[in-house]
Amino acid sequence: MHDFVIIGSGVSGGRIADELTAGGATCILLEAGQAYDRRSFPPNEFRGSTALFWGGGIEVSKDARFGFIRGKCLGGTSVVNQADVDRFDDFAWDTWRDHTGIDFFNSGQMAEHYDLLDRNTAKGPIPLEHYNRNAKLFVESFNKCGYHWQPIIRAQDDCRHDQGSDCIVCLGGCPRDAKQSTLVQCIPKARERGMELEVEFEVDFVEDHQDHVRVMGRQRGMERSIVARKGVLAGGAFGNTRILKRSTSMAKDLPALGTAFCCHPQFMTFGAYDEPVDAHKGPLQSVQAHDDSLRRQGVKLENVFAGPIATAMLLPGFGREHHRLMRKFRYLTSIEYATMDEPLGKIEVTKSGKIIADKPLSASDKAKLKRGLEVTTELHHAAGAKEVIHCDQGFGLHLMGGCPIGLDAKTSVVNSDFQVHGHPNFFIADSSIFPRAPGLNPSFSIMALSVRASRHMLGKRPSERSIVAMGGAR
Amino acid sequence: MKHTSKLLSSTQIRGLTKVGDAYFPGDGELPSFSRCGCVEHADAAIELLPADDLASLKTLLGAIGIMPGFVATSLVRLAEHGPRMNGPLGVGLRFLRLGLKGVVTSLYYSGEVGHNYKGPTPLEVLGYHVKVYTADVDERDAKSTQGPSGSIAACRGLK
Ligand SMILES: Cc1cc2nc3c(=O)[nH]c(=O)nc-3n(C[C@H](O)[C@H](O)[C@H](O)COP(=O)(O)OP(=O)(O)OC[C@H]3O[C@@H](n4cnc5c(N)ncnc54)[C@H](O)[C@@H]3O)c2cc1C
Numbered sequence: 001m002h003d004f005v006i007i008g009s010g011v012s013g014g015r016i017a018d019e020l021t022a023g024g025a026t027c028i029l030l031e032a033g034q035a036y037d038r039r040s041f042p043p044n045e046f047r048g049s050t051a052l053f054w055g056g057g058i059e060v061s062k063d064a065r066f067g068f069i070r071g072k073c074l075g076g077t078s079v080v081n082q083a084d085v086d087r088f089d090d091f092a093w094d095t096w097r098d099h100t101g102i103d104f105f106n107s108g109q110m111a112e113h114y115d116l117l118d119r120n121t122a123k124g125p126i127p128l129e130h131y132n133r134n135a136k137l138f139v140e141s142f143n144k145c146g147y148h149w150q151p152i153i154r155a156q157d158d159c160r161h162d163q164g165s166d167c168i169v170c171l172g173g174c175p176r177d178a179k180q181s182t183l184v185q186c187i188p189k190a191r192e193r194g195m196e197l198e199v200e201f202e203v204d205f206v207e208d209h210q211d212h213v214r215v216m217g218r219q220r221g222m223e224r225s226i227v228a229r230k231g232v233l234a235g236g237a238f239g240n241t242r243i244l245k246r247s248t249s250m251a252k253d254l255p256a257l258g259t260a261f262c263c264h265p266q267f268m269t270f271g272a273y274d275e276p277v278d279a280h281k282g283p284l285q286s287v288q289a290h291d292d293s294l295r296r297q298g299v300k301l302e303n304v305f306a307g308p309i310a311t312a313m314l315l316p317g318f319g320r321e322h323h324r325l326m327r328k329f330r331y332l333t334s335i336e337y338a339t340m341d342e343p344l345g346k347i348e349v350t351k352s353g354k355i356i357a358d359k360p361l362s363a364s365d366k367a368k369l370k371r372g373l374e375v376t377t378e379l380h381h382a383a384g385a386k387e388v389i390h391c392d393q394g395f396g397l398h399l400m401g402g403c404p405i406g407l408d409a410k411t412s413v414v415n416s417d418f419q420v421h422g423h424p425n426f427f428i429a430d431s432s433i434f435p436r437a438p439g440l441n442p443s444f445s446i447m448a449l450s451v452r453a454s455r456h457m458l459g460k461r462p463s464e465r466s467i468v469a470m471g472g473a474r
Numbered sequence: 475m476k477h478t479s480k481l482l483s484s485t486q487i488r489g490l491t492k493v494g495d496a497y498f499p500g501d502g503e504l505p506s507f508s509r510c511g512c513v514e515h516a517d518a519a520i521e522l523l524p525a526d527d528l529a530s531l532k533t534l535l536g537a538i539g540i541m542p543g544f545v546a547t548s549l550v551r552l553a554e555h556g557p558r559m560n561g562p563l564g565v566g567l568r569f570l571r572l573g574l575k576g577v578v579t580s581l582y583y584s585g586e587v588g589h590n591y592k593g594p595t596p597l598e599v600l601g602y603h604v605k606v607y608t609a610d611v612d613e614r615d616a617k618s619t620q621g622p623s624g625s626i627a628a629c630r631g632l633k
Contacts, residue, residue: 330600
């Protein structure tokens with residue numbers, strides 16, 4: 001019997017697989033998506049969006065105001081994300097601590113985990129000489145309007161922008177393994193240490209049997225069941241909530257399951273220029289807002305761009321007017337505004353297993369979005385855009401909550417040792433435990449929480465550095 | 475046009491083409507949706523949709539397939555109002571918009587065209603060319619005596 005069965009191979013699952021196997025535990029990792037490597041990633045945006053994402057590309061909120069995107073492949077969303085790695089600031093941790101009463105939610109105690117990741121992760125800013133015109137215009141507009149910005153730190157190694165690499169390609173998987181996804185950084189090491197791996201294995205539900213856990217699912221149409229001493233749920237906000245809701249014997253003990261869903265609702269605005277911008281060339285993202293006043297207002301701005309399919313989906317209208325806008329593709333800049341939303345969302349699962357994600361916006365969320373739109377419009381004009389195009393299709397890339405962490409089993413799903421309340425054989429440390437939206441990029445903190453949680457899983461105190469094998473394993 | 479889809483009937487393909495032409499009628503340089511023949515790749519756009527979404531899409535496309543073209547255009551015009559509308563009608567229109575626009579946009583800007591189409595693809599008209607330099611990593615992996623690295627190592631031994 002394996003010590004651990006880990007469900008999901010994304011930011012959290014992949015990291016935990018690395019940590020647990022390094023600690024000597026035997027693991028099996030189950031992933032619903034397919035395994036691709038740098039040579040076999042789908043060749044273009046079209047093939048990539050259907051093959052690498054849940055829902056055949058996109059999932060939709062209950063009221064269809066928001067499209068949700070999450071990776072479904074070995075390495076999970078870490079394969080398709082932008083790899084921006086931010087530490088949470090005091091504001092984010094303090095909000096979490098005040099809400100949950102969990103003491104270690106503070107920059108001081110989390111620093112140890114971030115520092116460890118810093119040492120083990122290739123990352124850094126994009127050198128100034130490689131900024132594309134989209135980034136340069138973003139910086140110019142910020143300087144003119146008096147907002148503060150900062151270079152984005154990206155978990156990537158040797159992208160070869162000097163050889164003309166265009167990072168937009170890597171939203172469908174990085175063909176040179178420069179992006180430090182779990183597929184590159186964690187899973188190979190865990191495999192070297194003997195971890196078993198099953199892909200195209202979608203877990204349906206789990207059972208807690210006191211001295212072992214059982215995981216039931218389907219692999220390429222065949223029913224499968226896996227037994228292990230303990231289980232790690234790392235399927236993300238939607239994945240974990242779905243699994244637990246379908247695990248009826250556990251769900252009945254978890255009244256808060258499916259609550260606290262938030263997603264940093266976001267919109268894109270485009271600026272059109274007379275000269276080519278070629279925002280799709282070179283590093284996709286180099287800079288972001290770093291402005292206290294915007295942070296306090298719950299507005300997050302990033303300098304990003306999207307491929308032609310995503311851009312065409314976001315641009316309003318149809319017919320000749322849509323063609324007119326798309327013909328400007330090479331002349332467009334874009335700024336994305338996201339908000340630190342209130343955790344009012346709910347994730348439900350129908351009898352047939354379909355996820356229904358309700359994402360209502362509070363008055364304060366709407367005010368933040370309005371502010372985001374005002375600021376981005378001001379910025380586009382300041383940089384000299386001839387036309388500013390607003391998009392009314394919202395989307396969510398940071399899916400959080402559903403299994404919130406907390407001390408009270410009535411209002412949370414996971415305790416401060418990352419165990420499911422009443423079911424200590426199951427651990428969760430991924431985006432589903434977020435009790436509140438941090439208003440910052442989540443993945444680096446998911447990694448930090450996963451490192452901390454791994455120590456609990458191995459029966460160590462969180463501050464203990466050397467991790468040893470579980471007694472009696474194998 | 476030869477019917478190549480294994481998932482959609484010819485009526486449904488007709489419906490998809492009408493929606494595609496309403497969204498992408500062409501502008502002289504950009505070809506129309508039907509002219510570029512991207513609909514030949516329809517199966518790749520929909521084969522991984524969840525079963526119930528695919529069933530709803532097929533019903534919708536079947537209905538549009540037997541409607542006159544101007545009705546499809548009116549439907550698309552209406553759907554584009556969805557994001558600004560409240561209430562159940564807004565919800566319905568937004569679902570309609572995401573479903574229809576999603577499929578035809580993916581196909582039209584896929585860079586993939588019909589086997590008979592000879593003109594520039596919509597991506598070429600936009601001037602969209604992207605690449606990632608890999609010569610050095612290909613060479614490194616070919617020379618490596620320690621076996622593959624990175625994502626290739628992670629997938630090693632998997633079927
Ligand atoms: C396009 C995009 C760009 C982003 N950019 C950034 C960024 O720059 N910086 C940042 O910090 N964040 C970014 N994010 C968000 C970030 O990637 C996610 O918050 C993070 O990946 C969540 O980690 P996770 O481990 O919770 O889930 P994931 O990384 O999504 O991993 C979950 C895994 O579980 C698998 N799974 C789910 N259900 C099951 C099941 N039933 N059975 C088996 N397997 C299952 C999934 O297929 C997936 O592989 C981005 C997201 C997107 C979509």
